[in-house]
Amino acid sequence: MTPFSKSYKEDDDLELIKESFEGSKGALNKLINRHQRFIYNLALKFVGDRDEAADLTQEVLISLVSKLDKFNGNSSFRTWLYRIVYNQFIDTKRKKVEKSVVSFEEYGDFLDTAYNDEGMTPQEQADNEKLIDWTRNKCLTGALICLDRQQRMVFILGAIFNLKSSIAAEILEVTPENFRKQLQRAKGDLFTFMQDKCGLINVAAPCRCQKKTKGYIQDGIVSPETIQFYRQFTDSIESVVESKNREIDYLITNPYLYLFTQQPYETQKDNEIKSRHILSDPAVMQLFQLS
Template sequence: MENPFSSNYRDKSDDELIDSALNGSMAALEALIYRHQHFIYNIALKMMGNVQVAQDITQEVLIKLITNLSKFKKESNFRTWLYRITFNQFLQMKKSMSELATESFEIVEKQLDSIPIQALSLLEESELRDQIEETKLTCMNGMLLCLERDQRLVFILGELFNINHDLGANLLNISKDNFRQKLSRARKDLFNFMNNKCGLIRKENPCRCSGKTKGFIRAGKVNPENLQFNKDYLKTIKEVSGQKKDEYDDFVIENYADIFAKHPFQEKEHKLIKFNRFLNNDSLSNIFSLRDNENITKQ
């Protein structure tokens, strides 16, 4: 069986992979999917704050990619076309349970205050290192969910993934000024909350990830046996997206955004059961006339 991740496919452009896929190469189709699936998944995870929801969104977007690939006319960049599909999926779907549970900073503040602070010994901090990190990621993902969806998406793209204003506005089909305004507002809202509450930003603030960890575990927000955010990754978002190219134009926020940018960028192979079932359906073969001797997504 041909290796779909061999240099023959990995080194090809998106347009070349699309041409090969539409001409019947399953390996080219998988290489195209593999190239983009992690970005889609990590954006979805930050948008929705829930692993299962992010996996479901990734499946739906990839299915839309496949079923609509023949409609892509190369009048724009493929990534722009694909990510617009992705972002529309975010903005149009019903609110998830995670979003409903954290609809405002006031709600998140009350939830945090309801969990008592329990100081850990140095030995406990060492033993619970992974759970402490999971507590931090869980809490910060909850903060992101306090932003309105369009504002949250702009923040994730512009602040975490270092997408510039021109490209961000193009991807979301809004004006550059609108993108900048939404990003500025999101920065201010998150910074104001963290500056007043979070010990990661100001040492005077009493809320500490380590002090909240046992409470998060007791409340079921962190499962030590099944970490959701602090696993299956080799890089951070910052390493994937690169260094900041633009200075902030209207708001100096110290280094708080860097904490978000150091969150994991997950590169695990998602168990896309629904997606695999679709790929093996006869209808897919009819769309692409895919070769029988090539297989896809054996995970």
Template sequence: MKDKLKILVENAKQGDKKSLELLLIEIKDLIYNLSLKMLLFPEDAKDATQEILIKVVTHLSTFKYESKFKTWVYRVATNFLKTHKGKKAMEFAMPFSDYADLIDLGQSETIRYTNNEGELTLLEEEVKVSCTQGLLLCLNEADRMVYILSEILDYNSIEGSEILEITPENFRKKLSRARTKIRNFLTNKCGLANPENPCRCNKKIDFLIAEKIIDPKNLRFAQLTYRSIDMVKKIKHLEKSVALYRSTPDLPAPTTILNEIVSTLNYR
């Protein structure tokens, strides 16, 4: 039996508008989460997702079934994201040394913003995810993409090299370089990755709110029913630097994306 995606692709290539819309629904979250990991800021990720979805639609006729459709989608997405610099991501990106200085700034033993336990729980999670995802921006685009594909999305060097259209050896070389930089930083700075370090997540809440790096009224990552901070503490079979990233759940793409794509392409 043909898989669902293959049927949708075949029908969409033949001009079936409903199949095309269903196909976009199947892949929009995949593209959004890859964009979010590359660009950190939801505004940038939303814009990138829309651009990538349009590229998927306009280049769908070039898909020749030589690879899995999702592999092809990732290839389209990574080709775009390797050269796309989101506005806010570009402003925030910095060298590892500057990021280390930022981590050390503005620590406080008390939290002035709120005493509400539930709100503090969400804010601490927001700081944790924002910090670790922001760290990825210290890598150049090529190394960042390799790190995301391998360490976060769990693609091996054969699969990852197929997506990025590079050799497996080159993929492994880039991964080794990126992995060493991320691991060394987290080992030296993060209390979750290395218990010998103090955990700064709750100590940074007031500072990051004041600097408008996090918005307590519009949290980007924290979810009411899930705390990746707690999950990391329980994970034993992965090194902590990897666990920090894999513990963070995928987020649904904004509901407006599909409507805007369909409207732009006049498929209704």
């Protein structure tokens, strides 16, 4: 379940906020944990690196806690919180993946030329299935990072996590019509690139995951230790996004979105440690009169 699932109850957030200001550390911890995983997965899609996504998540959660007394109920708590998320993501300094992936043109040149000579045998592909998954997810990350930050956030919210345009527009403080236009442009830019380069979408396109993986293995870039995580994840993004868009647009874009929604919906490995760190901050303890 995500904070945008139909079964999610915002009244539970409001009750936890009330209890937090009554001095309940447990309630504040629950409030953090109710949103931490979703924010982390948004951040992971946005910056393309687990460590930097964890740092960005931590920054957002600190903002949530430190600004919670400013929440006045003029909007829903969920809208208020994810405006903080959106603004912090957009304003954060450029991360290392953003610095390495500059544009669709340059990324396309890399896909056209790097590790395209030698493929794997069917047996090698079977033996290295998880490594090939790792390569595919890294490649999708690179393509997503080619979108500018605004387009990227619109695509993550509207396409990958399938938020309704009315909800996403409220978070971004635009009209639903404007959000839909931005989403359509982001889809157009990204899907045109994938159609031209991705062999999973277009058999005539040059890039093959197994070829790239073989090159990465030979150069020591990827190994079984590298993809330890992929043996552990159980949830995909699709499995936690309850509401499916059945419009014609979804039927057209499904082959492209399938690759993104089958990616892991990850759990931040040290989230409890980070939660305790936030709760032990003297300013937080004073604000909520925590003992």
